[in-house]
Every structure is written in C-alpha cells, then in structure tokens.
Amino acid sequence: MPTAGVTIFGILNVTRDSFSDGGRFLDPRAAIDHALELRAGGADVIDIGAASSHPEAEDVSSDEEIRRLEPVVAELVSRGIAVSIDSWQTPVQRYAISAGASWINDIRGFADRTFYSELAASTAGLVVMHSIAGGPRATRDEADAEEVYRGVLEFFDRRVAELTAAGIARERLVLDPGMGLFLGANMQPSLTVLQRLGKLRERYGLPLFISVSRKSIVGRLVERGIADGSAEEDTRRSAAGRDVARRDAASLAAELYAVEKGATYIRTHDPTLLRDALSVMNALRDRQD
Numbered sequence: 333m334p335t336a337g338v339t340i341f342g343i344l345n346v347t348r349d350s351f352s353d354g355g356r357f358l359d360p361r362a363a364i365d366h367a368l369e370l371r372a373g374g375a376d377v378i379d380i381g382a383a384s385s386h387p388e389a390e391d392v393s394s395d396e397e398i399r400r401l402e403p404v405v406a407e408l409v410s411r412g413i414a415v416s417i418d419s420w421q422t423p424v425q426r427y428a429i430s431a432g433a434s435w436i437n438d439i440r441g442f443a444d445r446t447f448y449s450e451l452a453a454s455t456a457g458l459v460v461m462h463s464i465a466g467g468p469r470a471t472r473d474e475a476d477a478e479e480v481y482r483g484v485l486e487f488f489d490r491r492v493a494e495l496t497a498a499g500i501a502r503e504r505l506v507l508d509p510g511m512g513l514f515l516g517a518n519m520q521p522s523l524t525v526l527q528r529l530g531k532l533r534e535r536y537g538l539p540l541f542i543s544v545s546r547k548s549i550v551g552r553l554v555e556r557g558i559a560d561g562s563a564e565e566d567t568r569r570s571a572a573g574r575d576v577a578r579r580d581a582a583s584l585a586a587e588l589y590a591v592e593k594g595a596t597y598i599r600t601h602d603p604t605l606l607r608d609a610l611s612v613m614n615a616l617r618d619r620q621d
Contacts, residue, residue, distance in 0.1 A: 380417060401427070448500065480524070511544045
C-alpha cells in the first residue's frame, strides 16, 4: 500500500551505463534479486529501464531492450509485483502491455501518435514526462528557468489534450515535468519546477511524478547551496557536486519537499529511506492533529 498517500517507484536499471548503477543489474538474476529488495524496502512499483537516457549513453535497440527486460518482467509479474517499463520506444511499450506491466514511463511523453489507439485499448497507467530536449536523451545545454517552465505548461497542455482525445482515460495519466539534465545543465529550471509543483497540480488536476533521486542537482545543492545556478558556475566548481554514492540523504530531502508541494508519485533508488521518512511524517501529523 502507498505510504502516506505517496506511491513509490523503485528504480531498477538493467543497463550498462546508467549514471548511478550502470552494469550492476544486467544479469537477470541480479536484477530480480534487486527488484525483490526494492519491493521489500517499500517500493509499490518496480520501474525497470533497459536503456539509459543520459547524454553520453549507448544506443540500445528495441529488440535489445526487450531481451533485457523479458526474464525480469516475467518473474516479477508472475509474483504479482507491479512493474513499470521505462522506455520511449514503441515496440518496447507494446511488449510492456503484452507482458502485463502496470505502468509505462516514457521520457518523451508518448510522442508516437500512431500508438495511441493501442494505448487506449490497454489498462496500464501512463507516466507522461516532459524534457526540453524532446528526444531520447537528456541534455547538457543551459536553459532559462522561466522558458523551461512555460515549456512544461505548453507540453502538458498539448499532450494531455492529444492523449485524452485519442480515448485514453484522463485518470490513467500521471505527469512528470522532468528533473536534472532533462531540464538543462543548470540547476535553476529544476528548482523552479519543484517550487511550482502546487501550481502544476492545480492547473491539471492530475497526479505529479518526480524523479530527482541521486541526480546531479542534489549533488550540487548539498556541496555549495544554490549559488547562481548557472552552467558556467557548474563547470567552474565541479558539475556533479557530491559523489553519486553519497547523494541519498540529499535526494530524500528533495523528495520530501516534492511531496510537500503536491507530488504523489516518487521514483527513487532507495525506497526504504523514503518509506521510513514518510511514515514518520505521517505519524507526527496524526499526533499533532
């Protein structure tokens, strides 16, 4: 059951080059074991990606994605565990539907309109993500925060209208405005979007999905605060900030902030930390009331 009204997506990367854990879970047995650990630790859904989206990631064909996914998804679904497939490629999304995935998580926000009729005929929840690049990769380009925020609104206005016009039930949609390099190399666009999650929730009346776990934005913030947030500053003072392996506490702080601002879906590497923190917050609120 979701903790304190928040659904936790545990991150499982069956990739060679994901920024946090690339290569660790390519073996199906290792991936399944980690998925079970994530589930035991509090993940409501296991979000499985077979192709990294960072700017320097290798290209992975849809056939290879499916090959990596099949043994892991089959085992988890057979155990009754909710699975999300993190892929922008239509053949992989088609496979996800046939394999019994509960969710499809698309970093391009379901750009393939020819696939909408099949999505409409399915029952999977859809995580509709925004990215300033619009393609299958994040970007290292600097971006203006206000322009990015306007782009988020324009993208969701258009995409929600297109998906629902195609017969996809609105209640199946969850909106992810993007974070980190999906919003540009500098920090300010991500910070601005996080601060305005309440406005996004009010505008669309749809659940919000945030994936900030271990991203460079939290590494930078914990090392030196907001500073000026520019890409030039990041280059001058180490673009990554705190090492990836030491970002979990900072990630948790950003995740709790997102929840306070209205996010109800959080994608994270460490579900236990988030579950425990949410449980304590909920207990303290109940006691105060």
